[in-house]
Amino acid sequence: MITVENLTKRYGEYVAVNDVSFACKPGRVTGFLGPNGAGKSTTMRIIAGLTPPTSGSATIAGVPYRDIPNPATQVGVLLDASAQHAGRTGMEILRLSAMTMGLDMKRVDEVLEWVSLTPEEAGRRVRNYSLGMRQRLGIANALLANPKILMLDEPANGLDPAGIHWMRTLLREYADRGGTVLLSSHLLHEIEIIADDLVVIGRGEIVAQGTKDELLAGTGAHVKAADDEALGQALVNAGFAAYPAQGGGINVEADPAQVGRVALDSAIPLIELRVGANTGLEAMFLQLTEQTQREQPATQGAL
Ligand SMILES: Nc1ncnc2c1ncn2[C@@H]1O[C@H](COP(=O)(O)OP(=O)(O)OP(=O)(O)O)[C@@H](O)[C@H]1O
Numbered sequence: 562m563i564t565v566e567n568l569t570k571r572y573g574e575y576v577a578v579n580d581v582s583f584a585c586k587p588g589r590v591t592g593f594l595g596p597n598g599a600g601k602s603t604t605m606r607i608i609a610g611l612t613p614p615t616s617g618s619a620t621i622a623g624v625p626y627r628d629i630p631n632p633a634t635q636v637g638v639l640l641d642a643s644a645q646h647a648g649r650t651g652m653e654i655l656r657l658s659a660m661t662m663g664l665d666m667k668r669v670d671e672v673l674e675w676v677s678l679t680p681e682e683a684g685r686r687v688r689n690y691s692l693g694m695r696q697r698l699g700i701a702n703a704l705l706a707n708p709k710i711l712m713l714d715e716p717a718n719g720l721d722p723a724g725i726h727w728m729r730t731l732l733r734e735y736a737d738r739g740g741t742v743l744l745s746s747h748l749l750h751e752i753e754i755i756a757d758d759l760v761v762i763g764r765g766e767i768v769a770q771g772t773k774d775e776l777l778a779g780t781g782a783h784v785k786a787a788d789d790e791a792l793g794q795a796l797v798n799a800g801f802a803a804y805p806a807q808g809g810g811i812n813v814e815a816d817p818a819q820v821g822r823v824a825l826d827s828a829i830p831l832i833e834l835r836v837g838a839n840t841g842l843e844a845m846f847l848q849l850t851e852q853t854q855r856e857q858p859a860t861q862g863a864l
Pocket of ligand 1: 572575577595596597598599600601602603604746747
């Protein structure tokens with residue numbers, strides 16, 4: 562549905578996006594991952610027809626965004642929640658969008674309810690919105706015409722934990738109904754929960770892509786048990802390399818199913834078991850992040 566082919570964007574001598582190719586499929590959430598400044602927003606702006614590429618192409622169902630008639634009815638886009646007109650109320654912004662798209666005004670009330678903005682909040686000027694409220698309004702705007710494709714840049718920014726959970730559920734249901742979702746984040750764990758496919762970008766270049774299961778396979782397991790020491794010993798006895806993890810628990814070079822089997826056989830209750838220790842994709846991602854951090858040592862990794 563979204564196809565990016567050999568996309569390159571230069572700003573003068575600087576190459577922000579270098580020969581990037583990937584595709585996002587219907588029914589799947591594609592997570593677009595990369596540290597700050599990796600080129601995610603630039604790529605998404607090119608897909609949305611806001612920035613011209615230096616070379617290569619980005620198309621939606623084979624058509625460049627700018628050539629789609631009434632594009633917002635086909636592709637819901639949220640690129641910068643703070644870019645909304647600060648002097649207008651949330652309600653005015655949505656009504657104007659609905660009018661531009663030729664939609665029934667009833668739809669505005671529906672999406673407001675969907676994103677949990679109350680009528681009172683919708684009547685406030687956007688300059689008085691919190692970041693989370695702006696994100697909700699931006700998501701409402703993207704969903705307004707019930708498009709088949711959603712493209713969201715860092716949609717979890719500013720959302721509280723309940724908001725992040727709500728957004729995950731919304732995107733999952735959206736994809737399960739056949740929608741195509743592309744969402745970016747610089748937080749691996751955030752994306753890991755929701756995405757089916759991953760595209761990882763670093764310094765403008767794709768460094769990994771594939772299904773989440775493929776990319777996370779072989780990244781080991783992280784486990785916390787009622788008795789970590791006993792489980793660590795049982796895992797080593799079963800032939801697996803196991804190391805104490807930073808912040809508690811154990812990182813194991815084994816599948817979670819294998820770890821669960823050892824714990825069951827040893828009658829050791831588990832507190833937490835998940836795929837991925839500090840190996841594979843996460844290690845690669847952290848390495849990329851670290852290299853970016855040297856130039857931008859501020860908030861990397863913070864939620
Ligand atoms: N208009 C521009 N002129 C010059 N350089 C730009 C411009 N827009 C983006 N860049 C540079 O391109 C690189 C990629 O930026 P981009 O915003 O795409 O990164 P990102 O992956 O979205 O990062 P973040 O996670 O911080 O949002 C950065 O080094 C940025 O400074």
